[in-house]
Amino acid sequence: MHSLYGDHLLQRLQQETEGALHQRLFRCLRSAIVEGVLPPHSRLPASRDLARELAVSRNTVLNAYEHLLAEGYVQARTGSGTWVAGTLPDSCLNAGGKPLPAPEVPFSPVKLSARGTALLGYASASPHQWGAFVPGVPDVTAFPHAQFSRIQARLNRQPEVNRLTYSSAGGCEALRAALADYLRVARSVRCEADQILITEGIHQAVDLVSRLLCDNGDRVWIEEPGYWGTRNLLRINGLKPVPMRVDEEGIVPVNDRLAPRLVFVTPSHQYPLGAHLSLARRRQLLALARQHGSWIVEDDYDSEFRFSGQPFPALQGLEPDAPVIYMGTFSKTLYPALRIGYLVVPKALVHPLRIAAAELYRGGHLLIQRALAEFIREGHYVxxxxxxxxxxxxxxxxxxxxxxxxxxxxxxxxxxxxxxxxxxxxxxxxxxxxxxxxxxxxxxxxxxxxxxxxxxxxxxxxxxxxxxxxxxxxxxxxxxxxxxxxxxxxxxxxxxxx
The missing domain is CATH 3.90.1150.10 (Aspartate Aminotransferase, domain 1)
Known part of the structure; x- marks a missing residue:
């Protein structure tokens, strides 16, 4: 079985074609030392072991090691093998004592696709995700990490085989069941476990829905102002975001002969202004969607955190068989790096969305999903x-x-x-x-x-x-x-x- 160093040297030897074999091996080893692949004070493989990995004679390796020793790249320690020197020879250093830089390669601009260029042009994600006053980030230090780790450790001792392979079922069954029970009570969502698809956050959910339900150029209503992440994903997927004004009652629908294919809303807490979508507007949106065959996508991103008054129920549960796709996430309630969100979809969409999710994303992370299901079931989440x-x-x-x-x-x-x-x-x-x-x-x-x-x-x-x-x-x-x-x-x- 090859070591990483052996694999590296085998690859380099294929590129070294000049000189005797021990000279070629010496140059490969020297390059590995200069480039830091073999760091200072690290031990070189035993000559017998390296010879076996490279399928060469031990004398070849010994000759290469002796050459390295003669030039000062390595040191021999009696009884403990050959070690990379702590300081490289002057011949490969510049005046500052650092390795000579690699020769510069002329810069050649990379030609991106039109879609790739647009993606970079719209990019708005901030590299700053902690501290005063980063919006939308929970206190990740307050999460009960020790408690959650104990649940994970218990489940990971003897994990079930179906949690270690690819998933095409829309996520961990136990998590979908726990979520269905929670959402029915906490958010008045009408759903069964088989209507839930686990995603890697809201962005993947938006991507999946827009890919499967829309064609290029389709109109999609979004709130104005609204979350830039949704807007950018829609653009990248070839759709036409149509900004709809927001007032104190939420999004303002209009009777338009060019009906939208999707309507993205944040009815419980409009992002970023904070309005709540009134009952009249909710009914107006539902009627419009039924009339035109549109789908409402409800982003319920942080509804758990209401500090006065009664919580507002989800738009999805207002009417039976509502044309609403409900999106949720654990990024605000637990922590963003968990990368677990979910969709609650009408029964007619369950099968196609589940197949599409498996084709596009190859679901996984089933072990942590199972732990999260236990976390919810045991009451820790609430x-x-x-x-x-x-x-x-x-x-x-x-x-x-x-x-x-x-x-x-x-x-x-x-x-x-x-x-x-x-x-x-x-x-x-x-x-x-x-x-x-x-x-x-x-x-x-x-x-x-x-x-x-x-x-x-x-x-x-x-x-x-x-x-x-x-x-x-x-x-x-x-x-x-x-x-x-x-x-x-x-x-x-x-x-x-x-």
Whole structure:
């Protein structure tokens, strides 16, 4: 059985064709040392073992090792083999004592596809996903990791074979069953376990639905403003996002002869403004979808975190056999890197979506899905949400207090903010919120500009402030930095932002 070093040398020997075999092996070993494949102070394979792996004589290996020793690349230690020297010979170093750089290869621009170019042009994902005031990120340090690890360890001792191979069933059966029970009670969703498909988050769910239900050029209604991730996925899949205005009652539907194929909405907590979709608008959307054969895609991304009043039930459960595809995720309730989301689909779509998901993505992660099912069944999931709701409620109230005290009531967005993991900080209409967000980032405060969530030119100005992942003791200094930046842009405590 070959070692990694043996495999590497076998590949390099195929490229070395000049000179005797021991000379070729010496050059391959020297290159491996200079390039760091064989790092300083590492032990070279025993000559007998390496000879067997390379199918050469032991003398060939010994000759190569002796050459390395003579030039100072290795050191021989009596009774313990041959080791790479801690300092490379001067012949392969530059004046600074570092290995000579590899010769530069002329840069040749890569030609991307039109779709690939568009994808990069629309890319908006931030590399900054923790700290004050990253929106939409839960406090991942508060998750009961030890408890979850114990469940995983117990299940992983003797894992079932069907959890270790490919999955075409739409995810772990136990997780789908646990989710169905939870969603029926917590969100008034009408579903059975076989209507649930497990996905790797909302993005994969959007990709799957848009690929299977839409053709190139199909119109898709999205909220304006709305989540950039959904908008970009739709564009990349060749669809035409149509921005629909949002007011205090949520998305504003219109009677249009060009009916949408899909309608993407966040009815329980509109993202990013925070409005709740009124009952009248819900019925209007359902009637429109039935009339035109459209599908409503309900993104219920953070409905578990409501801090006052009664929770709003899911749009999907409002009417029997509603033309609604319900999307959910554990990214907000547990932690984003878990990469587990789910779809609840009408029965007519279960079979085609399940087959398409298996073809496109090859489902997996069944062991962690099974552990998550146990986590839900044993009551830990609901208990964790309850704890986080209290924690986030306190942090939200603290942030609102800072805004009211140091900036003023007019800086709080007029739409409902009694839910979710972020607030929208109002800014004057003519200010450059993108520039303000960039200035804040340079000083370690991570906010997002509200105007970037709009497709069209008429945009509101503001900043999204996430409070879930910021302890109160860290919130005040970050807020003071942000307030100083606003002052530098001429934005101060005022009762009127116009």
């Amino acid at each position: 208990a964790h949400i309850r704890r986080m709701r209290l924690l986030y409620g306190k942090r939200r109230a603290f942030l609102i207090g800072l805004i009211q005290r140091y900036l003023g009531e007019s800086f709080i967005r007029e739409f409902n903010h009694d839910a979710g993991l972020h607030l929208v900080l109002n800014l004057p209409e003519r200010c450059d919120d993108v520039s303000i967000a960039a200035s804040a980032l340079r000083r370690g405060v991570k906010v997002r500009a509200l105007s970037q969530y709009y497709m069209q030119g008429q945009t509101r100005r503001g900043l999204l402030l996430g409070f879930a992942c910021v302890e109160e003791k860290n919130m005040l200094p970050a807020f003071n930095t942000l307030r100083q930046i606003l002052t530098e842009y001429g934005i101060t405590h005022t009762g009127n932002l116009a």
